Amino acid sequence: METNSSATTSATVTRPRHLLDDLLATADIRINGDRPWDMQVHREGALDEIVARHSLGLGESYMRGDWSAQALDEFFYRLLRADLQSKIKPFRHLWRIARSHLLNLQSRSRAFQVGERHYDLGNDFYRTMLDSRMTYSCGYWRDADDLEQAQTAKLDLICRKLGLKPGMRLLDIGCGWGSLVSYAAENYGVECVGVTVSREQRRFIEEQYGHLPITVHLQDYRSLDQPFDRIASVGMFEHVGHKNHRTFMEVAARCLKKNGLLLLHTIGKNQRRSATDAWIEKYIFPNGDLPSTGQICDSAENLLIAEDLHNFGSDYDKTLMAWHRNFESHWDRFAEKFDQQFYRMWRYYLLSCAGAFRARHIQLWQWIFSRKLEGGVTRIV
16 A cells, blocks of 8 residues: 555645546546545646646656555546546647657667566566566466466466477467466477567576576567477567567468467557557557557468457456565565655556556457468367
């Protein structure tokens, strides 16, 4: 639970009614109200900044401690469910949308930025937040009671969907800390190759899984050109960018053997023409770009066949809340390394995303694509 030195007095300060009072009321959020999801304002000027700068103003003023909410996930669930972001001068987003279409923000020269700024925060930091395999993607909670079970279930679901068998060769594009390749090598007897843009992740895999048939390359996916029986990409396509979706599918088609399968596990957006959240792009995932279903289908046309689409976005809400509990319970270990602004930034990231999935503002998809299947379609779990 967050605290602020001015929190005990903010509710008693008399202030003129603000535009945000009326807007937030449509989402059942009160400024200085007494419910867990209500916004507690600690600096009045923050309200004008939020109206003027939208997502950036909301996030940056929170990082400074200008406002708070006891249940930040519920605050965002109500905010996004009411679609408030479209009710405050939406034309301000047009430049960001145009920029994403004019520029290739996920070019080769930018490919390693997200690794350096996000994934290389330190393996010790992520180890305390994630499960034992350090799986940094949505868990599968259908029969799971905790994060460990949910992530193991997700890894096994992927392996079963791909129909992995001993002797096969599996490529993991964006392999993270090696959760999938280690699980597949240990439990399905496959040889694995992973690619990542994070030096910390490659070092972790080499130290942790040196005894397994796993090879990890620090490289951009566009330079891949080897044959594989199966390809998986879990939580990486969000960094590819719509200008490069076709290139990604061309790489997959080039590297898949006949009768090969690609599993694409990605967060997705509901609308084709929309911009990445400005705060998330600036502070969490630089150059990120969520795909839509239409964009994914367009990119695979005449290259791969879509065999299956599975949406379990509501499971990401549970996953993010579990990560947040772990983050909070271990924060004392990192308080000297990262300051209070980082603490508020990370809390905002985890809980705002949980609220977004809860509101179905964004989705989590697992796609299965085939390459020139012969003798019938492989059965999908």
